Amino acid sequence: MKMSRFGCMKDQDGAYCFSKANLYSHERHSTMQKAPILSIPLILSAFAAVLIVLSFALTGWNDVTVPAVGEGSAEERFTCVVIDAGHGGEDGGAISANGLYEKDVNLAVAFALRDLLEMNGISVVMTRDEDVLLYDRNVDYRGRKKVLDLAARKTVADNCENCLFVSIHMNAFPQTQYSGTQVWYGTQNPLSESIAADIQKNALLLQPNNHRKIKAAGSSIYLLDNIRTPCVLVECGFLSNPEEAARLSDENYQQALAFMIFSSLSSYLG
Numbered sequence: 001m002k003m004s005r006f007g008c009m010k011d012q013d014g015a016y017c018f019s020k021a022n023l024y025s026h027e028r029h030s031t032m033q034k035a036p037i038l039s040i041p042l043i044l045s046a047f048a049a050v051l052i053v054l055s056f057a058l059t060g061w062n063d064v065t066v067p068a069v070g071e072g073s074a075e076e077r078f079t080c081v082v083i084d085a086g087h088g089g090e091d092g093g094a095i096s097a098n099g100l101y102e103k104d105v106n107l108a109v110a111f112a113l114r115d116l117l118e119m120n121g122i123s124v125v126m127t128r129d130e131d132v133l134l135y136d137r138n139v140d141y142r143g144r145k146k147v148l149d150l151a152a153r154k155t156v157a158d159n160c161e162n163c164l165f166v167s168i169h170m171n172a173f174p175q176t177q178y179s180g181t182q183v184w185y186g187t188q189n190p191l192s193e194s195i196a197a198d199i200q201k202n203a204l205l206l207q208p209n210n211h212r213k214i215k216a217a218g219s220s221i222y223l224l225d226n227i228r229t230p231c232v233l234v235e236c237g238f239l240s241n242p243e244e245a246a247r248l249s250d251e252n253y254q255q256a257l258a259f260m261i262f263s264s265l266s267s268y269l270g
């Protein structure tokens with residue numbers, strides 16, 4: 001397994017920056033207890049209203065449409081979501097001009113998404129829930145942190161039955177004009193593309209000028225290429241864009257991103 005498989009890849013739309021050195025051991029993940037099952041349509045409607053208000057407040061968008069929430073017809077229903085907050089610890093991931101680390105935004109969005117899912121009775125497994133690289137200190141990890149990290153994240157997904165896998169990342173590119181959410185999907189499970197498309201579509205609620213298309217992950221994206229369960233990676237936005245970095249640092253916008261992802265997943269969950 002060559003280290004180059006875990007580096008950054010770029011295309012004409014921007015850059016996809018994956019784990020540089022993020023590690024953790026799967027024993028650190030926490031399996032969340034199920035919350036009492038509430039009225040999902042009611043909660044979704046409430047959060048949709050909140051999101052619309054946030055959309056106005058954050059983007060000034062004046063042509064809001066309500067995202068499709070909880071109305072999907074996916075035949076296969078999943079009872080658990082693995083949320084993978086990219087990077088962590090000594091691996092900060094991308095960084096904004098004013099020092100905002102991707103690892104921190106990833107975790108904030110991951111926590112918000114976790115809370116929404118648990119509120120609706122969906123089990124959640126976090127690959128990491130603190131700012132640390134969770135690799136096994138009992139093995140010789142020198143020069144192998146990236147490999148161990150990604151293997152550990154894959155193990156979490158493999159050990160979770162009936163799960164969807166959602167990885168949260170932030171983007172970066174040398175030119176600062178690029179912005180917007182972009183979703184990647186694994187090709188092993190056909191549902192991955194459908195989920196990615198739903199997230200990309202609903203991202204328009206927050207980013208009406210986002211014309212990005214979903215992209216199939218190749219071998220350069222280890223997790224999506226190797227996880228069998230439906231899996232997507234959400235690049236929520238570009239930390240290299242000062243305006244978008246400012247939004248990404250805002251807790252309300254992080255919550256809105258989490259709701260956008262949650263609403264996109266809802267039709268696949270039961």
Ligand SMILES: [Zn+2]
Pocket residue numbers: 017018019086087093094102169170
């Ligand atoms: Zn990343």
